[in-house]
Amino acid sequence: xxxxxxxxxxxxxxxxxxxxxxxxxxxxxxxxxxxxxxxxxxxxxxxxxxxxxxxxxxxxxxxxxxxxxxxxxxxxxxxxxxxxxxxxxxxxxxxxxxxxxxxxxxxxxxxxxxxxxxxxxxxxxxxxxxxxxxxxxxxxxxxxxxxxxxxxxxxxxxxxxxxxxxxxxxxxxxxxxxxxxxxxxxxxxxxxxxxxxxxxxxxxxxxxxxxxxxxxxxxxxxxxxxxxxxxxxxxxxxxxxxxxxxxxxxxxxxxxxxxxxxxxxxxxxxxxxxxxxxxxxxxxxxxxxxxxxxxxxxxxxxxxxxxxxxxxxxxxxxxxxxxxxxxxxxxxxxxxxxxxxxxxxxxxxxxxxxxxxxxxxxxxxxxxxxxxxxxxxxxxxxxxxxxxxxxxxxxxxxxxxxxxxxxxxxxxxxxxxxxxxxx
Amino acid sequence: xxxxxxxxxxxxxxxxxxxxxxxxxxxxxxxxxxxxxxxxxxxxxxxxxxxxxxxxxxxxxxxxxxxxxxxxxxxxxxxxxxxxxxxxxxxxxxxxxxxxxxxxxxxxxxxxxxxxxxxxxxxxxxxxxxxxxxxxxxxxxxxxxxxxxxxxxxxxxxxxxxxxxxxxxxxxxxxxxxxxxxxxxxxxxxxx
Numbered sequence: 001x002x003x004x005x006x007x008x009x010x011x012x013x014x015x016x017x018x019x020x021x022x023x024x025x026x027x028x029x030x031x032x033x034x035x036x037x038x039x040x041x042x043x044x045x046x047x048x049x050x051x052x053x054x055x056x057x058x059x060x061x062x063x064x065x066x067x068x069x070x071x072x073x074x075x076x077x078x079x080x081x082x083x084x085x086x087x088x089x090x091x092x093x094x095x096x097x098x099x100x101x102x103x104x105x106x107x108x109x110x111x112x113x114x115x116x117x118x119x120x121x122x123x124x125x126x127x128x129x130x131x132x133x134x135x136x137x138x139x140x141x142x143x144x145x146x147x148x149x150x151x152x153x154x155x156x157x158x159x160x161x162x163x164x165x166x167x168x169x170x171x172x173x174x175x176x177x178x179x180x181x182x183x184x185x186x187x188x189x190x191x192x193x194x195x196x197x198x199x200x201x202x203x204x205x206x207x208x209x210x211x212x213x214x215x216x217x218x219x220x221x222x223x224x225x226x227x228x229x230x231x232x233x234x235x236x237x238x239x240x241x242x243x244x245x246x247x248x249x250x251x252x253x254x255x256x257x258x259x260x261x262x263x264x265x266x267x268x269x270x271x272x273x274x275x276x277x278x279x280x281x282x283x284x285x286x287x288x289x290x291x292x293x294x295x296x297x298x299x300x301x302x303x304x305x306x307x308x309x310x311x312x313x314x315x316x317x318x319x320x321x322x323x324x325x326x327x328x329x330x331x332x333x334x335x336x337x338x339x340x341x342x343x344x345x346x347x348x349x350x351x352x353x354x355x356x357x358x359x360x361x362x363x364x365x366x367x368x369x370x371x372x373x374x375x376x377x378x379x380x381x382x383x384x385x386x387x388x389x390x391x392x393x394x395x396x397x398x399x400x401x402x403x404x405x406x407x408x409x410x411x412x413x414x415x416x417x418x419x420x421x422x423x
Numbered sequence: 424x425x426x427x428x429x430x431x432x433x434x435x436x437x438x439x440x441x442x443x444x445x446x447x448x449x450x451x452x453x454x455x456x457x458x459x460x461x462x463x464x465x466x467x468x469x470x471x472x473x474x475x476x477x478x479x480x481x482x483x484x485x486x487x488x489x490x491x492x493x494x495x496x497x498x499x500x501x502x503x504x505x506x507x508x509x510x511x512x513x514x515x516x517x518x519x520x521x522x523x524x525x526x527x528x529x530x531x532x533x534x535x536x537x538x539x540x541x542x543x544x545x546x547x548x549x550x551x552x553x554x555x556x557x558x559x560x561x562x563x564x565x566x567x568x569x570x571x572x573x574x575x576x577x578x579x580x581x582x583x584x585x586x587x588x589x590x591x592x593x594x595x596x597x598x599x600x601x602x603x604x605x606x607x608x609x610x611x612x613x614x615x
Binding site for chain 2: 064065068070072073074077108109111237238239240251253258259354355356357359366368370372380381383385389390393397422423
């Protein structure tokens with residue numbers, strides 16, 4: 001009690017003056033904020049170095065490569081069919097679509113892309129569209145969660161779980177499907193699978209409608225996404241965006257329409273486009289694409305050659321023993337089949353020298369494979385044109401001028417996957 | 424208008440610099456002999472022939488041949504629905520060609536990736552840094568003379584400076600009746 005100290009209070013007015021002086025010294029001073037590589041809103045291992053002036057982003061430098069596994073190098077050292085499992089791990093939210101894209105690229109190189117059995121084409125389209133629904137459900141769910149609408153995330157993930165169950169009964173794996181083979185698919189649809197798909201697509205439209213009621217006219221959602229991250233038509237083309245990000249900016253370009261592959265020519269669907277190019281438009285495009293995918297799957301189920309459980313035994317692989325593995329029971333009884341099996345497993349198929357590029361309309365955008373072959377069983381060079389890599393390159397142009405809190409909105413609306421970006 | 428017609432227009436404009444267009448599997452390829460004029464050719468293709476979209480740039484290592492590098496451009500016209508592949512060779516001594524970032528801005532990251540993976544430099548590129556590998560990594564891993572297992576690096580304090588152990592993988596588990604923490608996979612240490 002005896003040690004009472006005097007505390008000296010400075011004159012408040014003088015204090016205010018010193019604060020103002022301090023602030024003046026800070027004028028023009030910028031802060032560098034390191035976002036990622038491990039951050040919930042960066043959807044993987046994306047790192048962005050942000051330069052901030054208060055709350056405003058003045059510069060953004062994306063840093064990718066944390067998930068680089070050297071897929072292109074690995075591809076040069078194995079046969080074509082051996083690379084199928086690696087394509088699962090590119091865009092790991094839509095492995096079925098990657099499988100289809102890769103198989104189609106190699107088939108184009110082989111020159112058998114127009115000989116695929118019709119049943120195989122329909123199965124592949126169903127797979128690619130299921131993957132699109134799955135990827136967009138996750139894309140929209142995570143986007144909404146990042147912006148604060150957690151309910152949407154729970155709804156979409158419940159639905160996505162059903163797609164995983166379908167994947168499991170079709171391919172044996174929920175996540176790493178590795179379903180296609182060069183010249184066909186690894187197995188026909190199991191009994192009852194087509195019925196299950198029909199049941200699922202009828203359920204998912206209800207879910208999509210529910211998500212729509214939660215978001216599309218929600219004031220908070222609209223305020224957070226409208227006029228945020230506007231990408232003009234010219235910029236979208238100049239930066240090579242593809243998929244929903246390109247169409248969100250009003251460019252009507254869809255590879256399924258522009259260069260129809262598989263049986264897309266026989267199916268009816270619309271290509272949704274945005275008008276402004278902001279985050280809200282990209283969200284709307286994804287929602288509509290899911291409905292169009294449902295429409296496509298319904299048509300495929302109606303038209304699939306051989307019917308649901310294929311009682312007429314329509315083939316799902318091309319009829320060429322030098323490309324597709326023979327049936328197992330024939331390998332041990334027939335000389336020719338044994339030779340084909342042995343050569344395909346040890347050396348791979350004999351691919352002619354040449355080069356092709358094939359672009360596939362993946363959920364995230366255009367997944368392209370450029371394959372340069374010098375003949376033989378392995379590619380000389382396999383370049384993967386991944387949509388996420390190209391879509392992310394616009395960040396340094398798009399981010400400056402936005403508020404710090406818009407970062408998560410923009411990242412969510414671009415819907416990228418680092419496994420594919422870094423390869 | 425078909426791609427072949429577009430390619431012959433390009434051929435008319437640049438004459439001897441371009442090879443005859445070759446069409447395989449519905450794709451058209453032209454080869455440019457004078458690499459130094461790649462930006463000019465690309466600019467003409469974009470502005471006068473409507474190839475407004477650059478799909479991809481990739482590179483080839485023709486190891487043991489001269490010229491060693493081939494750079495491959497995939498051009499697309501979004502409105503006229505044409506696709507064109509443009510190839511050009513770069514010698515190993517030079518390992519350099521002009522950038523096309525001035526024509527399409529998407530070329531920025533594609534060129535950085537080629538520099539990172541193959542070590543081909545792009546003159547005039549605004550920011551030619553490594554993109555997938557880390558800063559300071561000394562090799563170019565997609566070259567044909569780079570082994571699949573990787574090479575050790577001498578850069579101190581950089582992650583993964585050892586060759587990847589190919590058999591058994593980089594992680595080991597210890598079997599036996601230990602508790603869950605001790606059974607967890609561990610990074611293989613050299614003395615084990």
